[in-house]
Amino acid sequence: MSAPSVRAVVFDLDDTLFDCWTQCVGPAHREAAKAMVEAGARASVGEVLDARLALAGLEKDLDDAVAATFRSVQPVKVAEAGRRAFYDRDPGPITPFPFARDVLRRVHEVARVVLLSMGHPPTQRRKVEVLGLTDAFDDVLVDDVFGRRGKEEVLRGWLASTGLSPAEVLVVGDRPDAEIAAALRLGMQALRVRGGEFAARPTPPGVPESPDVRAVLAYLGLPADAPDAPAPDRDATSAPRPPPAPPAP
Numbered sequence: 001m002s003a004p005s006v007r008a009v010v011f012d013l014d015d016t017l018f019d020c021w022t023q024c025v026g027p028a029h030r031e032a033a034k035a036m037v038e039a040g041a042r043a044s045v046g047e048v049l050d051a052r053l054a055l056a057g058l059e060k061d062l063d064d065a066v067a068a069t070f071r072s073v074q075p076v077k078v079a080e081a082g083r084r085a086f087y088d089r090d091p092g093p094i095t096p097f098p099f100a101r102d103v104l105r106r107v108h109e110v111a112r113v114v115l116l117s118m119g120h121p122p123t124q125r126r127k128v129e130v131l132g133l134t135d136a137f138d139d140v141l142v143d144d145v146f147g148r149r150g151k152e153e154v155l156r157g158w159l160a161s162t163g164l165s166p167a168e169v170l171v172v173g174d175r176p177d178a179e180i181a182a183a184l185r186l187g188m189q190a191l192r193v194r195g196g197e198f199a200a201r202p203t204p205p206g207v208p209e210s211p212d213v214r215a216v217l218a219y220l221g222l223p224a225d226a227p228d229a230p231a232p233d234r235d236a237t238s239a240p241r242p243p244p245a246p247p248a249p
């Protein structure tokens, strides 16, 4: 039995459509370390920065973990200062991956195109604007880091509003523990883009992976523009995989 047609493709933003790791994450960690010291963390900015970088991606709540490390009088206040500084910031002059706009435009010819991102909604919307991607999406979904619904809940709510079945949705993103896990739990198709901050994390069994988002074109059965564009690696694990989905009508 072949996989159902993909009628909507949900894209993650950070490290999927632009190099967030290089362009945003480093500066944001430095600003957050400074804010945590100003809020009372008993350490230098350099020490807090080192702790943030060491614990990033390992701790479920990085700001809580770093605040606890330095035993300040008000750890909740310190954590909140770090969280605010990290997420509520001007992204600066960021640029998308060179192929991102073209991939979104071509996917849009055959499917609904949706953005799903976690962070501070005004910051994430500003990123989309600066990246020149405002017109690329039919729907923009932001999981508010300060509200903490989680991407699965946001996806579930969106899905209910569309009338689509979960199997008709393809989720494309870099984080196995976030959008990819949410897609699998909801019964959606998933394509993992392996790069950026979380590149070392393994791809779940059965999920194809690729170094960049151009692989979605091959996944949907669309021709690649560039001869060097990667196709999804369906042998990243030994688990059985579904056949490629045909393009939506």
Ligand SMILES: [Mg+2]
Binding pocket: 012, 013, 014, 015, 016, 173, 174, 175
């Ligand atoms: Mg991401």
